[in-house]
Amino acid sequence: MGVIEKCYSYTRSREGKASGYYPFFVSFDGRTDGVARLSDGRELVMCGSNDYLGLSTDPRVTGAAAEAARDLGAGCTGSRLLNGNLELHERLERELAAFFGKEAALVLTTGYQANLGAVAGLCGPGDTVFVDKDAHASLIDAVRLSRARLQWFDHNDTADLAAKLARHPGRGGRLVAVDGVYSMEGDLCPLPELVRVCEEFDATLLVDDAHGAGVLSAGRGTCDHFGLTDRVPLITLTFSKAFGSIGGAVLGDEAVIEYLRHHARSLLFSASSSPANTAAALAALDIVRDEPWRCETVVKKADYMRRELAALGYRTGNSESPVVPVDTHDELHTVIGWKRLMEEGVYVNAVLPPAASPRLRTSYTAVQTDEHLERTLAAFATVRSDLGPVLTDAA
Ligand SMILES: Cc1ncc(COP(=O)(O)O)c(C=O)c1O
Known part of the structure; x- marks a missing residue:
């Protein structure tokens, strides 16, 4: 079958709509x-x-977005690498790094792209990424893009993770990717155990804190909630949830962020976050900090x-x-x-x-x-x- 033929025989969504039971x-x-x-x-x-936090409609957030659009334009029309980098993006990066307690931050256009950039920017063929079975789709897509080996482990099961890391041959890098708060279940990752297992097996831990950032631990997220921010090398965020805007970020050591700034394809080959979205995220961050x-x-x-x-x-x-x-x-x-x-x-x-x-x-x-x-x-x-x-x- 050709690539588009299947579309003409795809009836499931139309049947759902006709029945009145289509929830999407x-x-x-x-x-x-x-x-x-x-x-x-x-x-x-x-x-x-x-x-x-109800910030998408907060007048301070919408006002900052409107002002930025009026003063700086509706879009950046290019990637940060070449012509779409604003002082506003850099200010947001400094403030995110300070608030979440990491050396540096890299702002991308969505949380999805933050995960693609972090995983595929750091991993490649020969590396293995160990992914929790309930992790967000963007982490899975990120591993696929990286062409690293994808190794699942059972949800929140650090014994299964440890067994899989122990069986894994010593060659190549190892990244363990989890959500801080799972988006469909609302449960937290067992961070203390994950940190211990990753340190024991010399694997790098990435926590996607899309649903924890801005909410847990006075907004500082899941890693701060467990008092373990220093021992989690990579944290990714989105502004499309508690921060009421759209955009994403990777947080880590300055050297890692500088590397990603030059290797994350989802940053290099996509237009940067608009002035309005960036200013909205900055305004939301102020509110999270103050309230x-x-x-x-x-x-x-x-x-x-x-x-x-x-x-x-x-x-x-x-x-x-x-x-x-x-x-x-x-x-x-x-x-x-x-x-x-x-x-x-x-x-x-x-x-x-x-x-x-x-x-x-x-x-x-x-x-x-x-x-x-x-x-x-x-x-x-x-x-x-x-x-x-x-x-x-x-x-
Ligand atoms: C856990 C998790 N990570 C990443 C994302 C992607 O974030 P964004 O909407 O900013 O692309 C989502 C969004 O649903 C998410 O739930």
Whole structure:
């Protein structure tokens, strides 16, 4: 079959849309702060956002973005290497390095590109990258791009990692890549054990802290939460979650960042982050630094929702972050549960394989009100009584 023929016989998404049970590419109209406004006019409590601190709509962040666009232009129209490097990018790098406690930072256009740049910039044929089975897709794509060998280990299983490192021949470099906070489960990586195993086997550890940065440990993220920032050589970040903008960064020693500045293809061959996005991330970083109550609030709200959802009979996994998954048994019940919650006025993310095993992913933000949370719990209670044990029975 030619490369495009399969597209003409691809009917799955159209069938899903026709049935009314298609949970993807939902069209929002305007802001998605505590409330999601759908383009058909409905307003739903937003429990599916990564805007954990509510900064994407904070006037200081949007104001900084607007001012930067007006003063510096809508885009940089080139890569940082040749003609798209702004003093603003460099200021953000200095501030990120100081805030997260690393020597240096490299700002890229997205978090996805930060992972591609870090992994494929440092690893190549002959090296092996050991990747947690639940790690984000961008880390997997990064290994593929690098042409290093990909070696999976079981999720958060440091014994399995150690066994695989022990079996691995001594030749070539070894990188271990994990998420700080897992985006679909909301659980944390076992960082103290990971650090110990990596040091024992002389492997370099990379923590993708997309969902921990800005949230855990007064915003300083998962490595700071465990007091281990000094012993994690590479941290990657995104600004598309708690920082309310878009963009990403790699943090590490100055020598490593300088090397990546000249070897990360996702930096060298892609236009740099726009003035608006960069200024927004800088403004958000100021707020994270000055208003630690936001991190405390979102963590408390998620704790409350975890407790209350469990009291309703839902299984919420091992979450310790603002991401709280709700088990749904199978794909069918995921989309049915998702639709019923929409009908009850709540938007959550339906997660289906291959992204992860079926579940409803809920997430909480500092700007949700108590009333939003109570409405959400009422909706989950109604859906539980409609759909019954199959969705909620404890395993
Ligand atoms: C764990 C993790 N890493 C990286 C990314 C990519 O970040 P970005 O949206 O900035 O490309 C995401 C985004 O979903 C993520 O969840």
